[in-house]
Each structure stands twice: as C-alpha cells, then as structure tokens.
Amino acid sequence: MSNEDRWLLRAEERGNRFTTIDRSRPDGAGWTAGNRVEPLIHGATYFARLLERLQALHEGDRVLITDWRGDDDELLAPDGPTLGGMLCDLARRGVEIRGLLWRSHPKLFGFNQEEDRELVRVVNAAGGDLRLDERVRRGGSHHQKLVVLLHRDRPEADVAFVGGIDLCHGRRDDERHDGDPQAERLDP
Structure with missing residues (x-):
C-alpha cells in the first residue's frame, strides 16, 4: 500500500456520491504523487x-x-x-x-x-x-x-x-x- 493510499481517500472511501474531484484525473485519484514538500518556518x-x-x-x-x-x-x-x-x-x-x-x-x-x-x-x-x-x-x-x-x-x-x-x-x-x-x- 502506497503512502497516498494510506493517507488520502478515494471517492468510494469518502462515501459522497456528489464528489467530482477524482473524475478529472485518468487514475481516478484526487491528488498527484511525486510532489516535493518543503516546510517554510516563520x-x-x-x-x-x-x-x-x-x-x-x-x-x-x-x-x-x-x-x-x-x-x-x-x-x-x-x-x-x-x-x-x-x-x-x-x-x-x-x-x-x-x-x-x-x-x-x-x-x-x-x-x-x-x-x-x-x-x-x-x-x-x-x-x-x-x-x-x-x-x-x-x-x-x-x-x-x-x-x-x-x-x-x-x-x-x-x-x-x-x-x-x-x-x-x-x-x-x-x-x-x-x-x-x-x-x-x-x-x-
């Protein structure tokens, strides 16, 4: 199981049939993988x-x-x-x-x-x-x-x-x- 699958919910897991964010992506996920995150303190x-x-x-x-x-x-x-x-x-x-x-x-x-x-x-x-x-x-x-x-x-x-x-x-x-x-x- 990937980190994304552990932390982020797919449409069927959210239980909201009106959600559409996932529909615009070919993989059906409402997020992208491979992003760089950098904390900016202050x-x-x-x-x-x-x-x-x-x-x-x-x-x-x-x-x-x-x-x-x-x-x-x-x-x-x-x-x-x-x-x-x-x-x-x-x-x-x-x-x-x-x-x-x-x-x-x-x-x-x-x-x-x-x-x-x-x-x-x-x-x-x-x-x-x-x-x-x-x-x-x-x-x-x-x-x-x-x-x-x-x-x-x-x-x-x-x-x-x-x-x-x-x-x-x-x-x-x-x-x-x-x-x-x-x-x-x-x-x-």
Whole structure:
C-alpha cells in the first residue's frame, strides 16, 4: 500500500456520491504523487519565498489565492513591495490574479473587513479578480489560506503555498520573534 493510499481517500472511501474531484484525473485519484514538500518556518521566510516566486511570473501565468485576511499595504519584504502593489503590478503585466477572501467583520469588532475590501478594490482596479466570500453567516468565517502559482509555459515550476499564514499585518515574523514590523494592534 502506497503512502497516498494510506493517507488520502478515494471517492468510494469518502462515501459522497456528489464528489467530482477524482473524475478529472485518468487514475481516478484526487491528488498527484511525486510532489516535493518543503516546510517554510516563520512568516518572514514564507513572505520572502512568496515574493521571489511572484517576481518570477510572466504574462499568462496565474495567481490563485484564498485568504482569511489580506492587507494591501503589507510589506512582503522589509523594503517592499506591498502585497497590493505586487498583485497590481502582476495584473498589469498580464498575470491572471484570482482570489477569494473572507468578507470579514468590521474593525469595530476587532476584524479586518475594511482592509479586505481595500485589497479587493485595488487589485481589481488593476485587472485582477479578487472576491469577498459572502457565503458565510454573520459570526462565522472561512479560514482558508493558500497561494497557488501556475506557470502557463512551465508547469514544472508550479508551486502551492499552504499551511495557514495570512497575507496581512502581524504575520512577517522571524525566528527571533520580535514580531512583524507591521504588527496589528489588538487592544483598543
């Protein structure tokens, strides 16, 4: 039995006759084998690698994002660029930017609704297609955090960043744990 067969469920094992993810693959599996996995420890490491990979994108490539919280002015490196600036630049260069951000709750309640809306506004004005996920009931949230980079002419360079670091203030910390220089103040 392979590692995939021990850890991942095939359609018949999930017991959901409506699932379709497996149908698009000739082998009937909803996953691929042979992927390289590299843990990125600390937000600063993640942001640096993400920036490096974003800067290497070309016209026709794609950026797919889901995020719980996104700040357009979050610095991806100490001297920039900002998240919003980088995504806008990519969209203007012909990179397809698509994403789903949680619509959040107002800042009055300690959340990020205004900032999420601003990121959506600036990126969409530059030609991207970010959307606010309005399907969640008040008081609830989606908590998805991933970035997928797809290369039109170089699929071997495709990469996915998964594991739970938002693209927002307070996340670009390093091993010293002095905090993100753009820390989010939590108390009033």
